Amino acid sequence: MRRFTQLSQEERYIITAGLRSKLSITEIAQNLGRPLCTVYRELGRNRNTHDDYYRAEVAHQYAVARRHRARRGSQFSPEYWQEIIYYLKKKYSPEQIVGVLARKGTIPISHETIYKFILKDKRRGGLLFTNLRIMPKRRRKRYNSHDSRGTLPGKKHISKRPQSAESRRTLGHWEGDTVIGADRHHCIVTLTERKTGFVIIKKVRRRSSKEVTKACLRAIRSHTDKFKTITFDNGTEFHGYKEIENLFHVPCYFATPYHSWERGTNENTNGLIRQYLPKKTCMKNVSQAYCDWIANELNSRPRKRLGFLTPKEVFYA
Secondary structure: OOOOOOOOHHHHHHHHHHHHOOOOHHHHHHHHOOOHHHHHHHHHHOOOOOOOOOOHHHHHHHHHHHHHHHHOOOOOOHHHHHHHHHHHHOOOOHHHHHHHHHHHOOOOOOHHHHHHHHHHHHHOOOOHHHHOOOOOOOOOOOOOOOOOOOOOOOOEEHHHOOHHHHHOOOOOEEEEEEEEOOOOOOEEEEEEEOOOOOEEEEEEOOOOHHHHHHHHHHHHHHOHHHOOEEEEOOOHHHOOHHHHHHHHOOOEEEOOOOOHHHHHHHHHHHHHHOOOOOOOOOHHHOOHHHHHHHHHHHHOOOEHHHOOEOHHHHHOO
16 A cells, blocks of 8 residues: 655645646646545645635645644653653753663654753743753953962972873873862862763862862772872862872872863863752761762763763773
């Protein structure tokens, strides 16, 4: 049995020409090689509503618009959207969701369609948008000012870092920073591996050089063979880096003050962590167990640059 296909624009021009030549509907159908009922259906559905004449251009516009309306939202079932909502609540970005669904072989969807779904939910009073990552902080440019922040003789600048760290081809090159709580004392130390995005989070009671150095040492001890270099923010809390170098022989480098993009991997990770610990959150009651849970959530989240594998999969591969 022949499978029905929609009339093309060229076939509609043949119908128009046949009507102007006073051909019968049967003759027009024979010229098209179509069933008689197809031509009758076309004339009944796609005549110009203003003058009741059939014109190919107008008929084709009507048909295309009708197909567009019929397809709108119909290919994605409520169960399909529930799966997307599940991943959104796990803090996956729309692009990550698309990658995961593609790996599972389900109906393809674009990240733009997911964003539209989230915005539509927001207009209806929904809260799906709160699962999206926060926007990066805008930074004020500083002109003609001498910067004495983080001054300490002997610190190695990021420009001295080996090429293997720049290229992200080898595992073991890390970036570090602190994320401060509302009370300005309790905070967390974050270390992010550049190639995989794998993150380690350690809770500290105060943002001092001594406490931060201890947290870094604990992190390195748990993955000693995975550390080759660390690039820190220029804050004074990392001035105990010599102890790290002496104990584990891991060279430490420092970014240029106020050049956060030089540690882009870590800055991006800290933005993701803010989804779980928003600004103005007091970290006094944040436990190490909760920090480990956040790290596991992020390390189990697929990344586009890893081919939608997770940092954990690549880190331990």
